[in-house]
Amino acid sequence: MKTPDEDHVSPVVTGAPVGPTPERLVPEEGDYQPSEDVQDFLINVGPHHPGTHGVLRLVTRLDGEKVVGLDVRIGYMHRSLEKIAENRSYPQIIAFTDRTVDYLAAMHNDWVYCLAAEKLLGIKVPERAEYLRVITGEINRMSSHLLSLGALGLDSGATTYFLWCFAARELLVHLFEELCGARLTYVFHRLGGVNYDPPPGWVERAHEAVHRVVDELPRYRTLFHDNYIWHQRSMGVSTLSADEARRLGAQGPVLRGSGVKWDLRKDMPYSIYQRFEFDVPVGAAGDVYDRTEVRFHEILQSAKIVRQALNDLPSGPIIATRVPRLPVAPKGAEAYARLESPRGEIGCYLVGDGTIKPRRMKWRGASFHNLAILPALSIGYTLSDLINIVGTLDPVMGDVDR
């Protein structure tokens, strides 16, 4: 069967903007001169603002409509995950990692915590569990990217696109509901495997849902990605060269949108990603348009991985035998695991204490690092562009504030 993505969309993204580049949006070196008639003034965006995707506060200094200074204030949703983790046993922490941090990619957070804890405690994961982790992780990447793209569309006025993205996401979220009973905070992973075997017929329904989502996507291109208005809003906005993206330490789609082909699934493979065939889409200009395209094409690549993993899904146990109920890590033992979440590299650093609780858990969030470079990305552009730039960073404030 020929898959829809082979028919309609090339797996590689875009090129430098050749079409009608909106020149009024492109800043140049030394472009900023304080106007004589308009004084600089401060405007406060957020923390309760639909464009900031959560409780993010941006104190912006404006000259007219142009952002000339930006202070990013975070912490409005700080729930102290790391302190909580110091008071819980290793298996208990899983319930916190998917709702306290990046709740739109809960599978990835549980996964990275389990990777770190399994490394610390020396637990091996059975084959079928690895496949289920990859399947759920990639479906979660698709649903997270759909939400991100839809919210970006909503920010720039494309309400229909937002609703369409949500409709497609619903198909994927329904799979998770069937698998583990939850739509957002799954607690699907366990130390040494996963907690639920797919119910009868789930594999076929997952094939069907992924196929339907991929089948929808060309329609979305026509509505939004190939839309002239979107091109005017996105091309040449917040351009970031590859060298600058590497220097700043950009994460995930922001880094790849600038043309740096760096994806941990390919470059520092974890779990069983070496077994799957997929491409890493990259942009060139590193503008808002390219980052959006990277996300769009990552949905197709994730669908490709899900199909391969569903076809190869082996039988066998889903969780390692003889995992202690309350495992103990030796004092001073350290482990760090990282993986490629929809927002970039996330990581978990665990230090053992000789007890059933960790001495220290440090959460490394991709959104935290991406937001730290927001001033470098947005100064020189207009306030309305700032909202779109925040949208392309796709920050989840749970991941930033922890």
Add this chain to the structure above:
Amino acid sequence: MSSQAQRPPRGVDPPGRSVDPGVDPRPLLAEKLGAQVLETRTDPDGTLRVVVDLAAWRPAAETLREAGFERLDFLSCVDWDDHFDLVLQAYSPTSRIVVRLVAAVARDGSAPSLSDLWPTVGWEEREAYDLFGLSFAGHPDLRRILNPESWDGHPLRRDYVDDINITRPQYF
């Protein structure tokens, strides 16, 4: 109008993507810092764990940054009751070598800031200041980041007492 037609297809690997096994930071660190490198160990997962004297914190980080360790994992602290372990982890995207740099700091001490070496380390240092009370000399904008400015104390210290918000009984 199709943007596929507007933009030529791409996907060519940028230069320097192949794995380069030759970059080992250990001789570089030993050459530059000498006896200030207190301990070097390779973890089972291949992470190079280098313990340095606090005086060598910034030179060691500079050496790593110049050797191509441009991807920052994190900078943080571990509270060992009598001292903090200041931990910085970075890796090189060309050689895939991961280095975890560790230095012991006094609990009321200060460490040199690295915020000019990795741009996002500035926020990580603000976080360490906020949650552990460790100050970073030379940081351009050292203020609390997750907690409000009016917050009392530094919550991730092991001796932090908060009778109002943390009332969990000890079950085990």
